[in-house]
Amino acid sequence: MQTMKAMVFRGVGRIVLEDVPRPVMSEPTDAIVRVTSTAICGSDLHILRGDYGVDEGTIIGHEFLGVIDKVGEHVTDFKWGERVLVHPGFRCGTCESCLKGNPLGCQKGGVFGNPTAFGSLNGGQAEYVRVPLAQKIMHRIPEGMTDEDVMLVTDMLPTGYFAAENGDIKPGDTVAVFGCGPVGLCAQMCAQLFGPSKVFAVDLVEYRLKMAERLGAIPVDSSKVDPVTRIHELTDGLGVNVAIEAIGTPATFYGCLQAARLTSNISIVGIFSEPVELLMPVLCLTNKRITMGLPHKLPEYIPKLLDLIKAGRIDARPIITHILPLSKGEYAYDIFDKKLDGALKVVLKPGA
Ligand SMILES: [Zn+2]
Ligand SMILES: [Zn+2]
Numbered sequence: 350m351q352t353m354k355a356m357v358f359r360g361v362g363r364i365v366l367e368d369v370p371r372p373v374m375s376e377p378t379d380a381i382v383r384v385t386s387t388a389i390c391g392s393d394l395h396i397l398r399g400d401y402g403v404d405e406g407t408i409i410g411h412e413f414l415g416v417i418d419k420v421g422e423h424v425t426d427f428k429w430g431e432r433v434l435v436h437p438g439f440r441c442g443t444c445e446s447c448l449k450g451n452p453l454g455c456q457k458g459g460v461f462g463n464p465t466a467f468g469s470l471n472g473g474q475a476e477y478v479r480v481p482l483a484q485k486i487m488h489r490i491p492e493g494m495t496d497e498d499v500m501l502v503t504d505m506l507p508t509g510y511f512a513a514e515n516g517d518i519k520p521g522d523t524v525a526v527f528g529c530g531p532v533g534l535c536a537q538m539c540a541q542l543f544g545p546s547k548v549f550a551v552d553l554v555e556y557r558l559k560m561a562e563r564l565g566a567i568p569v570d571s572s573k574v575d576p577v578t579r580i581h582e583l584t585d586g587l588g589v590n591v592a593i594e595a596i597g598t599p600a601t602f603y604g605c606l607q608a609a610r611l612t613s614n615i616s617i618v619g620i621f622s623e624p625v626e627l628l629m630p631v632l633c634l635t636n637k638r639i640t641m642g643l644p645h646k647l648p649e650y651i652p653k654l655l656d657l658i659k660a661g662r663i664d665a666r667p668i669i670t671h672i673l674p675l676s677k678g679e680y681a682y683d684i685f686d687k688k689l690d691g692a693l694k695v696v697l698k699p700g701a
Contacts, residue, residue, distance in 0.1 A: 353477055382433060413472070501665040508535065523548075587610045617639065
């Protein structure tokens, strides 16, 4: 049996580099991708902390791209050797929910490196990965684009774009994004596509605020000032038209509610680990519209984002702060988790 290196979940607090069997084709709709770049996501840290109930032994990672090593006979649009990026997960496309155009209701799909209806699905923080329903969830990487050019299109940029789109930003609007991690930074960049007059970026980690500023936002350091007060000062006492929550804590959610003006949109993409209390009468009387979710229109978003990158309208490369060999995977998790060494997006290179 051929083996490979992979980052494997071994219980709470333990995602470790191991030698594991190489994946093999199991369906004619599969592909095997040789991973050339894979990133660690904030949601992988939830797995590390035991929040998602991933089976022990699962290979982690839903943000990856690479080169096609094998294609099943039903994967007719792709061939060996092509460079592809892969959706973080897949829907079956054949269940009642999928057929009715409601893929979010699919019970037979799953996310790589996460629990699914049929057991945990091995992810892409590995040298090779099996991609089910490959025809539907792979996109060719356009000629001339590097792994780093497109790495964040695997998850962060679609999520940021979805956050901005849900915020329904109009030209001239003011926007506040709570959170300057990779999702928050992508939301700030995507918000700019909709023509706001100002995008405020709230965080308490200095290097993350610096990156937000470099990418065009106005930093608000919540370790030094009350961000709600500051945002009201900077918006003539009104608050912003759109607030985006990109962390997933009650404090940042309430910050969004208070930073947003009367009649405004609050768009949530942060992943919460604890409940929040909603004061319904206040929300109602202040006309605050709350939207949330995960990007479900990847087949539409991904080509659009690739075009925007090609046209120079978005450049997420600065968010990649570390490129390390997969053999340094445990160190990579550590610096990302503890926000050490200026870590934002940490990319691992299998085979390096
Ligand atoms: Zn992710
Ligand atoms: Zn389905």
